[in-house]
Amino acid sequence: MENPAIIVVVGLIVxxxxxxxxxxxxxxxxxxxxxxxxxxxxxxxxxxPVQREPKKETPAPEKAAPEKAAPVSSKKPAPPESLPSTxxxxxESEPEIPAExxxxxxxxxDVSELRKGLAASRTGFFSKLKALFSGKKEIDPAILxxxxxxxxxxxxxxxxxxxxxxxxxxxxxxxxxxxxDALWRALRVEASRILSVPSPKGSTGTPHVILMVGVNxxxxxxxIGKLATKWHGDxxxxxxxxxxxxxxxxxxxxxxxxxRVGADVIKGKDGADPGAVAFEATTKAQEAKADYLLVDxxxxxxxxxxLMDEIKKVKRTIGKAMEGxxxxxxxVLDATTGQNGLTQAAMFKEALDLSGVVLTKLDGTAKGGIxxxxxxxxxxxxxxxxxxxxxxxxxEFNTVDFVxxxxxxxxxxxxxx
Ligand SMILES: Nc1nc2c(ncn2[C@@H]2O[C@H](COP(=O)(O)OP(=O)(O)OP(=O)(O)O)[C@@H](O)[C@H]2O)c(=O)[nH]1
Ligand SMILES: [Mg+2]
Numbered sequence: 001m002e003n004p005a006i007i008v009v010v011g012l013i014v015x016x017x018x019x020x021x022x023x024x025x026x027x028x029x030x031x032x033x034x035x036x037x038x039x040x041x042x043x044x045x046x047x048x049p050v051q052r053e054p055k056k057e058t059p060a061p062e063k064a065a066p067e068k069a070a071p072v073s074s075k076k077p078a079p080p081e082s083l084p085s086t087x088x089x090x091x092e093s094e095p096e097i098p099a100e101x102x103x104x105x106x107x108x109x110d111v112s113e114l115r116k117g118l119a120a121s122r123t124g125f126f127s128k129l130k131a132l133f134s135g136k137k138e139i140d141p142a143i144l145x146x147x148x149x150x151x152x153x154x155x156x157x158x159x160x161x162x163x164x165x166x167x168x169x170x171x172x173x174x175x176x177x178x179x180x181d182a183l184w185r186a187l188r189v190e191a192s193r194i195l196s197v198p199s200p201k202g203s204t205g206t207p208h209v210i211l212m213v214g215v216n217x218x219x220x221x222x223x224i225g226k227l228a229t230k231w232h233g234d235x236x237x238x239x240x241x242x243x244x245x246x247x248x249x250x251x252x253x254x255x256x257x258x259x260r261v262g263a264d265v266i267k268g269k270d271g272a273d274p275g276a277v278a279f280e281a282t283t284k285a286q287e288a289k290a291d292y293l294l295v296d297x298x299x300x301x302x303x304x305x306x307l308m309d310e311i312k313k314v315k316r317t318i319g320k321a322m323e324g325x326x327x328x329x330x331x332v333l334d335a336t337t338g339q340n341g342l343t344q345a346a347m348f349k350e351a352l353d354l355s356g357v358v359l360t361k362l363d364g365t366a367k368g369g370i371x372x373x374x375x376x377x378x379x380x381x382x383x384x385x386x387x388x389x390x391x392x393x394x395x396e397f398n399t400v401d402f403v404x405x406x407x408x409x410x411x412x413x414x415x416x417x
Pocket of ligand 2: 299
């Protein structure tokens with residue numbers, strides 16, 4: 001009997017085991033269903049593309065970018081309309097602010113180039129003033145007395161020096177020159193005031209005829225060559241008149257410039273009348289529809305009245321070939337001749353009613369103060385300055401840049417730093 005009971009018990013145990021095992025099997029699929037989800041990934045991949053669609057929204061800002069770029073590009077005019085919008089975005093977002101800050105840069109560059117050409121004058125003028133002012137905590141009348149010697153030494157001239165000092169003394173008496181900075185400022189203001197001579201309102205025409213005059217060797221022919229180079233480079237048609245018929249070499253010198261620049265040179269026979277050459281050149285330049293006619297003339301001493309009469313006649317003759325011409329008469333002055341140049345200038349002005357002065361060889365003198373004297377005493381504007389013998393060594397005169405180059409302190413300190 002025991003045996004059948006044991007069998008029953010064992011049977012029950014087995015049945016129970018089977019039951020539990022069955023239950024576990026039922027439970028297992030639920031847990032494995034999680035892993036089954038892994039196998040069911042393809043189903044989950046469906047939402048993934050949905051997530052990628054939003055990613056397509058990331059390119060969307062790219063599309064929006066050109067819209068953002070557009071207003072920026074209007075600030076920087078030239079480059080922005082280029083096709084690759086993606087390139088535009090980064091490059092524009094950066095320069096937007098600096099562009100405005102860099103605006104004065106070209107002027108700084110001009111000043112530093114000008115300063116190189118005026119190096120000798122800066123040493124003779126600015127450096128001496130700097131030595132005089134530096135370390136002075138208080139500006140007193142004695143400093144102004146010492147300034148007088150420096151200004152005269154730099155060829156500013158007696159009259160101009162006195163006018164500058166008078167104004168500075170006046171400021172000092174009003175306690176407006178408290179320190180060195182104020183004195184530099186006042187000096188620059190005075191220089192700017194003197195140099196700002198308005199250009200006379202003359203007539204103009206096509207061609208714009210400019211008669212170049214001056215004593216021997218001041219740089220008339222060279223300046224004509226430089227001007228022709230500049231204007232030709234600007235796309236203007238330039239014609240040159242070889243009005244110096246006194247020396248065959250003078251005609252050749254102009255022809256060399258003409259060839260180099262690509263400008264026609266109108267010349268007469270050896271010893272021809274300069275007026276006749278100028279007349280013919282004016283007629284031909286009109287026919288050729290030139291933009292500029294530059295008339296070279298022989299150097300002449302301002303003290304020789306027959307030569308001064310001759311140049312007056314040349315001027316009149318040009319007017320017969322073209323009404324209103326010459327539109328300008330420029331006196332070329334050699335800056336190294338100093339105060340002597342002022343006497344020349346006064347006499348040329350009286351004879352020819354000058355409309356401008358070209359001051360050459362400023363690179364070779366420590367006496368750049370002559371520019372102030374020319375403007376102050378003659379009341380004729382300086383139009384160009386020569387800073388060397390090469391074609392590119394000519395600069396249109398700009399008061400602000402010139403004052404900064406000659407008397408600017410800040411840049412000097414920056415250089416030293
Ligand atoms: N350093 C320097 N030399 C200059 C400048 N301008 C002209 N020269 C030189 O001055 C010399 C005389 O120049 P020209 O152009 O022949 O002078 P010019 O007034 O025509 O002379 P004439 O026809 O004889 O009256 C030349 O050696 C030029 O190279 C200048 O700005 N700086
Ligand atoms: Mg000459």
